[in-house]
Amino acid sequence: MNNTTSPYAIELRDISKRFGAVQANKDICLQVPAGTVHGIIGENGAGKSTLMSIIYGFYEADSGDIEVGGELVNIRTSEDAIRFGIGMVHQHFMLVENFTVLENVVLGAEGGAMLKGGLDAARKELKRLEQEYNLDVDVDAVVEDLPVGLQQRVEILKALYRGAKILILDEPTGVLTPQEADHLFRILQSLKEQGVTVMIITHKLREIMASTDNVSVMRQGQMVAHRVTAETDKEELAELMVGKKVRLVVDKEEAKPTNVALSAKNLSWFDEQGVKRLKDVSLELKAGEIVGIAGVSGNGQSELLNALSGITPLTGGEIHFNGEVITAKNKKNASQMRDLKMAHVPEDRHKMGLVTGFEAYEAAILGYHNSEAYNGKILLDRKAMLDECNERMQKWDVRPADPFLKTANFSGGNQQKIVIAREVEQNPDVLLIGQPTRGVDIGAIENIHEEIVKLRDSGKAILLVSVELDEIMALSDRIIVMFDGAVVGEIDAKEADERTLGLMMANALNEEETAGGQA
Template structure:
């Protein structure tokens, strides 16, 4: 058997915490090999070892049978290994082109040939159906578009072995379908892929074999065609997992969130929300279904005070909050799980304990007369870490950036739910989470609903929207075009409405 990559007996530690404990992974030429495990199981760590970002304490790596020492990503690139990272390695104020060519700039007489590079990137983007503007700045494009830039960056460098770390976490169902086709096209061209994903449906659809990791240890490798989602879920978390959300009928009460005819601009001063109306009542979960880029981000940012409302009004519990400062809106009993946890959810260089009190540090008991009560902060942080199963290396003192993406997300969700807001905005709340964590988060959202809270769920996962919501509002081109009962609709009907078609199939 020809292996293009062999990772044999890899051990990686962080200050005494064993992230990878004697793990072996073997990638065959021309296969898509899935790497499956819970949040914090050590998947990204293992791939960062392969890509040269970390150095292992034990074990060896072989590329096409030859032992190699990958001490940095440039060596990995030279060996034909490319990585699409879960948390994007992009420079925010650079353009798409500048990010893609960074470190591999085409030059003539010392001048960077940016125009030629942009043309190549545009051609590559068109070839793979990625639809990325080479001249856009990273800080001005959506999370989904940034993910495509990471994919393009790898393709631009011509890697033969591609590592995809949660590549579909921020993509819409249509974009996921397109990405799967891209992966299959890459395999047909003779490339090999390691795919880290929590999405069992994708693993079953696209992978040839699956290696399962649990709590840093290798559980085993199975042939995808010989297993099933429930079996994989049990291997991953060590117990049986429920795939359907159990909930009672909603009993909606008073209107908590009232959005009336709002207009919101994007960074280019173009209207992205165009006279949108929306209500969310106490005791219900309203899910917003839509393709990324139809005004979801601008709507959330308008409600939470992160973006100005050009026209219209927003109220909470009958009190106008339009264009108030974010802190005032937070104090109006609004909780916000942001879609970009790094940009709007955490201060990565703060400890996870300090991140947990970001919105309450100035209130009692965390603070009195402007002086922090660190004992109270510590107590609150540890309570949320335990209650929401946030896995850390050093408890509340762990830097936020040292946590896995899923554990960062659980900390944010714990922080927002603990404040007990009347309105909880959950934007992509299970992005990058494993099936066990998804099951837990869904149950917490339903628990908030059952306590009489209003929950606004924004997700690109249609099965999540249909499974968790009591009412679905479809957004298209900046407006709510229809509202549906999840029990009376299906993915096909939702997909048509999301693409701008009416229920009868005509273009809206």
């Protein structure tokens, strides 16, 4: 036991971790001052999640030391981490949805066989934690009935209930509206004031600048910089992440929309359980414009893309596109919609965009393999496929530029480039694009955004779905907002701001206007 008091809540010295040939972490050193909010940023594959998984006991480091509060510790499991006062809130919440808040918090820490006594004691402790850390939530509410912002509070309460003094949050604002994110930042400040140390893993530079005291930057498995947040800016952090200067703005002229390229009227769709996921959605897309769909993930955006692209048949309503009227009776599948000159970049590239066992030149024509451009007299024209794949790899900066490499062996960002290039290069009249830069390194985002704007400027209509509100605001000419499967508003992108969009995403804009009028 170290009898000296360390100024650091946690200290890492020369932490390394290898998975086969991949060096995920190499000689990582990190000092996190106690009672601060510390950001860990880096591109995809930089090693952030691996490092946090080592701290929380999901992985064991190959070498190096960890000190918690000045004491050398050996963390082999999550139980070890919890025992040393470390808690973690995962990007995808670890909650039992049909349990109450109280039941979720005590799950795994019930306190013996007599559950009632344990629950009564837990209820009292939760009330204390709520008051101490400003984490108000109804402990008897069923989790599935709570909005995502409150579910996140439940996860934080779970960690605090187990005695966490070091709290790790993985991409904490990914499913929050801007207002919910701002409220989370206030909660983090409250935790900090009560002596809790918070570590945030994120790729969002805005939230680093808004919520942290210090920030550490990782690149290619190594720690490359530490900064006091107040003494840096987004531009410097982006350059440190990538290793070169990065433009963080989208250059585009004002749109010049012309004719209606696609219209949808009263689209509805029921899932297998009979739940209505699309609720009478109507919209128009014009040639030469980008229409963004904003909304917290899970509010019907994915279902809308699937309905428009022909992946799922309509239950009701109609789509007018290139002379065809698609309805529940007059169906068109995804292949037929492609023939009508609609392209689709799916939100989940692994499930719907790629066959990871295929080589890159094969993946680059998926869905278009019946085209004359790729077919010889009997077999597919392999030379034509390879030539085109090589050309696209150069244009879209796919790394490595190896058409024979299996798709599974590319990084997530390069897999995304293969999918987007495949769809964009077909010169569609309408492009449906879901989460275009998910898993894409910040240095490659600029290139993807440029190509989307070029497609718009060539007279194509684009429907963009993204959970990144900055991306929606930067690329869109018009923004449609969805909530609970329905369109709840539309706004010109020039008039949009985070506050207004956030209220619309929570379906609370009219409520605030009414409250303002009564004040």
